[in-house]
Amino acid sequence: MGPKNSYIAYIEDHSGNGTFVNTELVGRGKHRPLSNNSEIALSLCRNKVFVFFDLTVDDQSVYPKQLRDEYIISKTLGSGACGEVKLAFERKTCKKVAIKIISKRKFAIGSLKELVDSALNVETEIEILKKLNHPCIIKIKNFFDAEDYYIVLELMEGGELFDRVVGHKHLKEATCKLYFYQMLLAVQYLHENGIIHRDLKPENVLLSSQEEDCLIKITDFGQSKILGETSLMRTLCGTPTYLAPEVLLSIGTTGYNRAVDCWSLGVILFICLSGYPPFSEHKTQVSLKDQITSGKYTFIPEVWADVSEKALDLVKKLLVVDPKARFTTEEALGHPWLQDEDMKRKFQNLLAEENKLLALPQVSPQPSTSRKRPLKAEAEDTKTTKRPAVCAAVS
Template identity: 90%
Template sequence: MSKTLGSGACGEVKLAFERKTCKKVAIKIISKRKFAIGSERDADPVPDVKTEIHILKKLNHPCIIKIKDFFDAEDYYIVLELMEGGELFDRVVGNKRLKEATCKLYFYQMLLAVQYLHENGIIHRDLKPENVLLSSQKEDCLIKITDFGQSKILGETSLMRTLCGTPTYLAPEVLNSFGTAGYNRAVDCWSLGVILFICLSGYPPFSEHKTQVSLKDQITSGKFNFISEVWAEVSEKALDLVKKLLIVDPKVRFTTEEALRHPWLQDEDMKRKFQNLLCEENKSTALHQVLAQPSTSQKRLLEGEAEDADTTKRLAVCAAVS
């Protein structure tokens, strides 16, 4: 393992290299000791690790992070594909805001990923820019959703009542659901709306720093902070999609399918760019797989060495018998 790529409350992510291919990977190290301390205050979080592993192993989508291995030792070690571009959060902060065309490319991929999750009965429950990773430092790149520690596998008619996620991105029904009606996959669509708002404007729609109105009241009323000078530079179609995702009533709020059909995302150039990026990644993956296999000459050399060793063994046995 090499340098630390990031850290959080329960662990850190380190850079490492695969022995066979020398390909870079990310290792998420989750401290069992910190979990033990945390479980004294909260509900036992250890199952979250196992849930994350279980979910990651069953998923296969180009816009969802891929798990390579898992080790349960003195700590938990999750080996993941490395995303060289870092977090979407840092990209937005570094640029103040993203170009609308870039937002569209990234958001289209987020929708595809979350649509796939929902089709497989999975709700992420903690979608935010920190949990969206970029494949490279280039502006046009693939994104992948990560961190499934809060995720839940849910039946078609099931509802959840657990208060979890990051406050700024929580849907109104999550804040109102504790011990009441519950909530479903629509919470992810609300979080996507918050992410899109931030990418387009460079600031969050709801903030704890607004002292006159609590964060909960801002969210449950659906009254987001709209700065007209900032949004004057954003297209009407983009703003319309944001509004459709930030509808308080989850029954009226856009689903991922509806969002993907929205006029703002009917952009063939953007979709072609995504397909090209996908092709580049597939070629790179195929190349690393080839490199991981021994060449024909290497195989022959290994086979020859094995034959020589076998001959030596047979001669030794014959000498011992005689």
């Protein structure tokens, strides 16, 4: 029956098209208990319209007060080596955001140098994001420095490009073109502003929606380097599969420049078009380093049979071992494969739609009117006042 003075919040389905709780169909005439952070969808399980918050569950107190004053933190969207990303809602507008939580405690496990480097990476990411303003680069909305770092970012509903490629095995060429065009625009903007990303990979490219045709945004600037006068760097960083040859060969010797991002873009394009990486230690005795530094990769005929020669040519122009001969973002944008007016028009329409949505006024959420059934035990004691559960509308 549950503890005294406890409640059950539930939803009852009276719809003709179906009501879903956490992607599961409730069923007409049936009801289902709701737990904190339950997602309610109508007609289709992906058509989410409400998130149920039970304010009697005090799971917000683990977050700093200044963060709680502005946001309601919801479910975990993803996690990594240094922290996690949470879905959250702005209290004033009920607008969804992503909060990247970076654990300071995990930094403390390593050496003092690792602790300092990790802290600097976070500060670098914040400083870089604050300065940038481009439709294909993730925007920072807020930042809190407490026991952990909390970076409030715009939410990308479509998740990572990596998951999209894995889920579809590979992407249609037209879809690849739309995404890659946006990646090039973003990286060109970074380079024009003296920034090298240094860790471009499908996991760091986010999609605005679950629709096939959507905007993309580049994120995760923890490895970025703002170019100095010499524009050379001697730091080995980034993900090995996507590292340029000169990065692997530069340890303690020569430096490298913005051409490293163009190599990484070539690897990403290769993966999007084919579904497999150009460089891998799977089924080969050749080390990853030797594969990359020699520029040896294979186009599997049956996989690439339906890919155009123009797309193949751009991949080859980007995966050039000599950074001086490698295509720049400007040259890639001028490549015949990307001279597609329909694709560019589609991008502009998506951009206009996003700007229109951003311009719409936001309405503060109202408490849910969904019924709340007390357990029998609580009828014996009605003196205790409980804070109500609320449903926040999902825009």
